[in-house]
Every structure is written in C-alpha cells, then in structure tokens.
C-alpha cells in the first residue's frame with residue numbers, strides 16, 4: 001500500500017563519515033546530512049541566523065556550531081544551543097535503509 005509518506009533518497013550512508021556532515025540539494029531543499037556515531041540526522045543546511053552552511057560547521061557530539069557567527073544547534077532536535085541563533089533548525093525524519101539515507105520531506 002502506498003500512502004502520503006513518500007521518502008526522498010538523499011545520499012549513500014557511506015558518503016558521510018562519523019562525526020561529519022555533507023550538504024545535499026534535492027527537490028528544492030538544501031539539507032545537511034549528519035552522521036553521529038553511525039546514526040544519521042538530517043536538518044536544513046542553512047543556518048536560521050544567516051547565510052552559514054551547517055554542513056560546513058564544527059560538529060561536537062550532537063551539536064553543530066555554525067562557522068559564520070558561532071551560533072549552535074542540537075543536530076537531533078534542531079534546538080538552539082548557543083546564540084546568536086534564536087530560531088530552531090528544521091529537522092527531518094531520516095531513514096537509513098540498504099545503505100541509503102532518505103527523509104520524509106515534510
């Protein structure tokens with residue numbers, strides 16, 4: 001049965017090393033795919049504070065620091081961890097299946 005929950009494939013899991021992130025552009029979305037100790041998380045790539053690209057940020061555990069003004073977010077929840085960011089980061093439901101990372105693009 002197919003429903004409204006269509007996953008969008010983003011990349012191979014092997015493209016994202018542990019403790020790293022890559023930027024993926026797909027279907028008009030610009031996303032950051034993170035690997036935290038073998039668990040994959042997907043957020044918007046663009047910082048909610050400005051033009052920073054979070055896939056290029058500094059990752060420390062489950063926190064990413066934007067290298068533009070050093071604001072930071074929790075990668076799992078999108079919550080703001082450090083100012084000047086005020087607005088949480090959008091996160092997506094990620095799936096890791098058969099070596100492919102996919103999201104529900106909602």
Ligand code: FES
Pocket residue numbers: 047048049050051052066067068069070071072084085
């Ligand atoms: S653009 Fe990311 S902290 Fe300002």
